[in-house]
Amino acid sequence: MKLKNHPIKAGVSNRHVHLSQEHLEILFGEGYELTPIKDLGQPGQYAAKEKVILVGPKGAIEGVRVLGPVRKATQVEISRTDAFKLGVKPPIKDSGDHEGSVGLTLVGPKGTVVLEKGVILAKRHVHMTPEDAEKLGVKDKQLVMVYCEGNGERKTIFDDVLVRVSSSYALEFHVDVDEANAAMLNNNDNVYIIEEL
Known part of the structure; x- marks a missing residue:
């Protein structure tokens, strides 16, 4: 991966x-x-x-x-x-x-x-600026996969993550509490967009 x-x-x-x-x-x-x-x-x-x-x-x-x-x-x-x-x-x-x-x-x-x-x-999504989108090679409304370490115990891949691009956004991956708990994910943990599996 x-x-x-x-x-x-x-x-x-x-x-x-x-x-x-x-x-x-x-x-x-x-x-x-x-x-x-x-x-x-x-x-x-x-x-x-x-x-x-x-x-x-x-x-x-x-x-x-x-x-x-x-x-x-x-x-x-x-x-x-x-x-x-x-x-x-x-x-x-x-x-x-x-x-x-x-x-x-x-x-x-x-x-x-x-x-x-x-x-x-x-719907789980990633907020980002146009500059972030260019660095990450993604576009507004694109669906991506996001990898989460899960404290090393519950490594998780989130599929169908919506990319939302606007100059008024800050780079951040949003999931609800149920999804975060299942993946042992906490606020401010780092996640990564998957380039290829």
């Missing part, structure tokens, strides 16, 4: 919510603004102080972090394990693609939002 000689930091994504301004105000109050507490790996993205409750047909998950800034449409990203607990069957989707996705109820301190769609299992 030959790896591209350019390490990529892993970012493990726990369950979280991106809110539209409309839904933010329903959940937290009119004119409400998010309170940033920690910058994330992607420029301009941050974890907010605010949390909501996810409620599905079979159960609820409390204390789910809201990420900022606000978006045009509300999106809920959960793991398959979360989906079992909530009793929903979200599809694997690229962020922002809500076609065929499912809904649930969001509960905040001031109100409730019933989503018809927007709940997804995020």
